Amino acid sequence: MLPDLDQIETAARNVYAAMPPTPQYCWPLLCQRLGCEVWVKHENHTPVGAFKLRGGLAYFASLAHQEAPPGVLSATRGNHGQSVALAARRHGLAARIVVPFGNSVEKNAAMRALGAELIEHGDDFQQAREYAARLAGELGWHLVPSFHPLLVAGVASYALELLRAVGDLATVYVPIGLGSGICGVVAVRDALRLPTEVVGVVSAHARAYAASFADRELREAPVTTVLADGMACRTPQPEALEVIWRGVDRIVEVTDDEIAAAMCSLFTATHNVAEGAGAAALAAAMQEKSRLSGRRIALILSGGNVDREPFARVLGGRRVVDG
Numbered sequence: 001m002l003p004d005l006d007q008i009e010t011a012a013r014n015v016y017a018a019m020p021p022t023p024q025y026c027w028p029l030l031c032q033r034l035g036c037e038v039w040v041k042h043e044n045h046t047p048v049g050a051f052k053l054r055g056g057l058a059y060f061a062s063l064a065h066q067e068a069p070p071g072v073l074s075a076t077r078g079n080h081g082q083s084v085a086l087a088a089r090r091h092g093l094a095a096r097i098v099v100p101f102g103n104s105v106e107k108n109a110a111m112r113a114l115g116a117e118l119i120e121h122g123d124d125f126q127q128a129r130e131y132a133a134r135l136a137g138e139l140g141w142h143l144v145p146s147f148h149p150l151l152v153a154g155v156a157s158y159a160l161e162l163l164r165a166v167g168d169l170a171t172v173y174v175p176i177g178l179g180s181g182i183c184g185v186v187a188v189r190d191a192l193r194l195p196t197e198v199v200g201v202v203s204a205h206a207r208a209y210a211a212s213f214a215d216r217e218l219r220e221a222p223v224t225t226v227l228a229d230g231m232a233c234r235t236p237q238p239e240a241l242e243v244i245w246r247g248v249d250r251i252v253e254v255t256d257d258e259i260a261a262a263m264c265s266l267f268t269a270t271h272n273v274a275e276g277a278g279a280a281a282l283a284a285a286m287q288e289k290s291r292l293s294g295r296r297i298a299l300i301l302s303g304g305n306v307d308r309e310p311f312a313r314v315l316g317g318r319r320v321v322d323g
Contacts, residue, residue, distance in 0.1 A: 001239055002183065003153035005191040008160055011153035014061035015054045018090065019047050021161045024298070029269035030282070034289055037296040039169070040270065041162045043303060044278060048082040048110070050230075050303030051155050055180055056083030058154025059144065060091050069142035071096065075132035076146070077125050077177075077229045078107030079303050084144050085114035096141070098132040100124050104229060106307045124223055126234045147178050147237045156184030162298055163188055169196045170295040173281035175302050176200045176209050176251070177230050179240025185300070186247035197249040201284040203228040203276075204253040208236045213244060213251045227256040227310065230277025230303060252284035259283050260314045266301070267315060275306040 003011070022045045030038040043051035071094035074084045081097040088095035095116040099108060100123055108118055121131040129146060136143035145151070163169065172189075174182040182200050189196050202210045205225035212219045218241060223232045244251075254262075259276045262283035266274045274282075281299035285292065306314075313319070 001149050001152075002187040002190065002243060003149060003156060007153050008156045008188060008191065011054075011058040011150070012157035012160060015057045015154060015157045018057050019053065022046060022158060024162050024165055025270070027270050030265070033265065033269065034285055034292055034297075036292040036294060038285070039162070039166050039296070039298040041158060041298060041300050042272065043158055044272060044274060044301050048079065048086055049305045050079035050082065051158055051181055051300070052079040052083040052303075053086060054157050055151030055154035056080070056087035056144075059148065059150045060087035062150050063142070064091055068093065070094070071139070071141040072144050073098070073132050073136040073139070073141045074144040074146070075099070075125065075129040077232060078104050078111070078305060079230060080146055081111045081116065082107070082114060085111050085116035089115045096135075098128045098135070100128045104305070104307050107305055110305070124234055125232060147180055147240060151180045152183045152187065155180050156187050158300075159185040159188035163192055163194060163196070166296070166298060168296055169194070169298050171197045171199055171292070172298045172300065173199050173201055173252075173284050174300045175231055175277045175280040176202050176233070176244075177277060178233055179209070179237050179244065181300065181302060182248065183240055183243045186243055190247065198247060199284065200244060200248050200251040201280045202251055202253055203231045203259070203280070204255045206232050206234070207253065208233050209241070209244065210251045210253050212236050212241055213248070216245060225256055225276070227259050227314075228276035228280060230275060231280060252287060254280055254283040254287060258287065262286060263306075263311070263314050272301065273304040273306060273311065274301050275303050278303045
């Protein structure tokens with residue numbers, strides 16, 4: 001199901017109709033901290049502050065060639081929803097987004113500002129996702145999936161930029177939510193026939209993909225992370241697992257405390273804001289520091305959409321949740 005190079009380049013053209021490529025920078029303080037050459041791919045620099053926009057732009061460009069639906073529906077913890085809302089607005093479509101109760105206040109506000117109607121349902125992403133599917137069927141609206149080959153092709157454009165701009169990368173660390181990002185990196189790595197190893201990163205408090213990778217069988221796992229909502233996946237996507245099993249070298253689990261430390265390090269070293277999932281790649285590299293000496297690596301800073309209050313607590317060295 002992985003897109004080939006032609007499909008990725010077509011998706012990239014659709015992406016660039018709405019946004020420019022994002023930068024990748026080699027930050028000296030991160031190099032010093034990790035003892036190797038570190039490149040950061042800044043997906044926090046997209047118009048919605050996260051890599052997901054690329055997938056939405058590619059998906060809606062294809063949807064535009066079909067009969068226009070009365071509206072679109074999707075489910076999200078925030079970044080995918082912003083992608084859907086922005087792309088729907090560009091194409092003149094109404095959008096309803098289902099989020100679980102207790103979702104990020106600021107991500108919710110951003111989706112509403114982009115014109116989406118928000119519906120709160122369920123205790124986690126999986127319940128919100130299932131409800132969105134039912135509601136789309138009842139209304140006759142188009143359901144924008146959370147994982148789809150067109151979404152993978154769109155987000156793969158960031159990997160194409162990175163791997164063409166920075167040669168001889170030994171390792172790329174990629175956070176895993178539902179899997180489109182890491183599938184896009186694998187697709188580009190394989191299309192360009194590079195030896196770069198791809199390392200997935202999950203929350204130690206949302207272990208579904210790590211457990212599934214270890215057992216080579218789909219495993220669900222409870223979600224208890226309070227900081228990495230972008231990786232708060234209880235049920236893996238089967239198609240993504242197939243790609244991960246074939247193309248990913250290993251998966252690293254990082255705790256909320258490690259993610260908090262990485263968020264602080266990114267702000268100190270680069271003055272960039274990273275949400276929990278966005279800092280996870282650095283957290284994994286810090287965990288594996290002993291194996292990185294003298295190598296050239298890349299970290300995917302997948303997004304910067306963290307609410308002000310928890311980010312202030314992280315920067316202040318306080319627990320995100322008391323107790």
